[in-house]
Amino acid sequence: GAVVSQHPSRVICKSGTSVKIECRSLDFQATTMFWYRQFPKKSLMLMATSNEGSKATYEQGVEKDKFLINHASLTLSTLTVTSAHPEDSSFYICSAVEGAMDTEAFFGQGTRLTVV
Amino acid sequence: GENVEQHPSTLSVQEGDSAVIKCTYSDSASNYFPWYKQELGKRPQLIIDIRSNVGEKKDQRIAVTLNKTAKHFSLHITETQPEDSAVYFCAASAGANNLFFGTGTRLTVIP
Numbered sequence: 001g002a003v004v005s006q007h008p009s010r011v012i013c014k015s016g017t018s019v020k021i022e023c024r025s026l027d028f029q030a031t032t033m034f035w036y037r038q039f040p041k042k043s044l045m046l047m048a049t050s051n052e053g054s055k056a057t058y059e060q061g062v063e064k065d066k067f068l069i070n071h072a073s074l075t076l077s078t079l080t081v082t083s084a085h086p087e088d089s090s091f092y093i094c095s096a097v098e099g100a101m102d103t104e105a106f107f108g109q110g111t112r113l114t115v116v
Numbered sequence: 117g118e119n120v121e122q123h124p125s126t127l128s129v130q131e132g133d134s135a136v137i138k139c140t141y142s143d144s145a146s147n148y149f150p151w152y153k154q155e156l157g158k159r160p161q162l163i164i165d166i167r168s169n170v171g172e173k174k175d176q177r178i179a180v181t182l183n184k185t186a187k188h189f190s191l192h193i194t195e196t197q198p199e200d201s202a203v204y205f206c207a208a209s210a211g212a213n214n215l216f217f218g219t220g221t222r223l224t225v226i227p
Contacts, residue, residue: 036217043218044160044205045217049214093159105215
């Protein structure tokens with residue numbers, strides 16, 4: 001299957017700083033990328049959908065100014081957690097799909113963010 | 117938006133027995149229903165999916181059924197093995213690849 005690489009896998013940052021997470025599709029062009037947040041022992045919560053070259057679509061309740069998403073190319077999307085606070089600590093996972101709707105989504109390995 | 121509910125939240129079965137996980141969804145426009153397996157600390161992996169024009173799909177020990185009228189779908193794992201132990205998520209999509217996930221089922225297969 002296709003490979004999606006997410007970096008970093010773990011990051012610890014101080015409260016008030018910003019953290020950038022990268023999601024790359026390594027062997028295919030991702031027309032759409034998705035960002036999820038996963039709390040311990042909980043499900044994946046869709047945060048936003050990003051299409052290359054356009055603004056991300058955020059789910060209800062997700063602060064777009066807090067979670068900045070940039071999808072600059074067909075192989076790269078970034079999530080920046082701005083002015084991070086301890087409650088932002090979580091597991092963030094991206095996924096990417098190629099082409100047609102309702103095709104398999106490939107997930108990155110996730111990033112565990114800890115804000116201290 | 118779509119609301120996906122999943123039951124049970126935990127499931128323990130003896131090795132060799134079957135496991136069934138059930139999900140319901142709210143958006144009648146949903147037409148794609150994948151199931152993911154997530155092992156501890158790893159990314160979700162697609163194990164099987166079904167589209168709304170099909171009522172049942174099987175892949176070796178795994179099968180999924182879909183009832184569009186009732187808006188529910190189920191995952192069936194037969195002859196369970198210890199390596200089947202993981203968290204399983206159902207998901208639903210109404211197009212545009214937006215996946216909405218169920219709350220997950222932690223399956224434990226007891227040797």
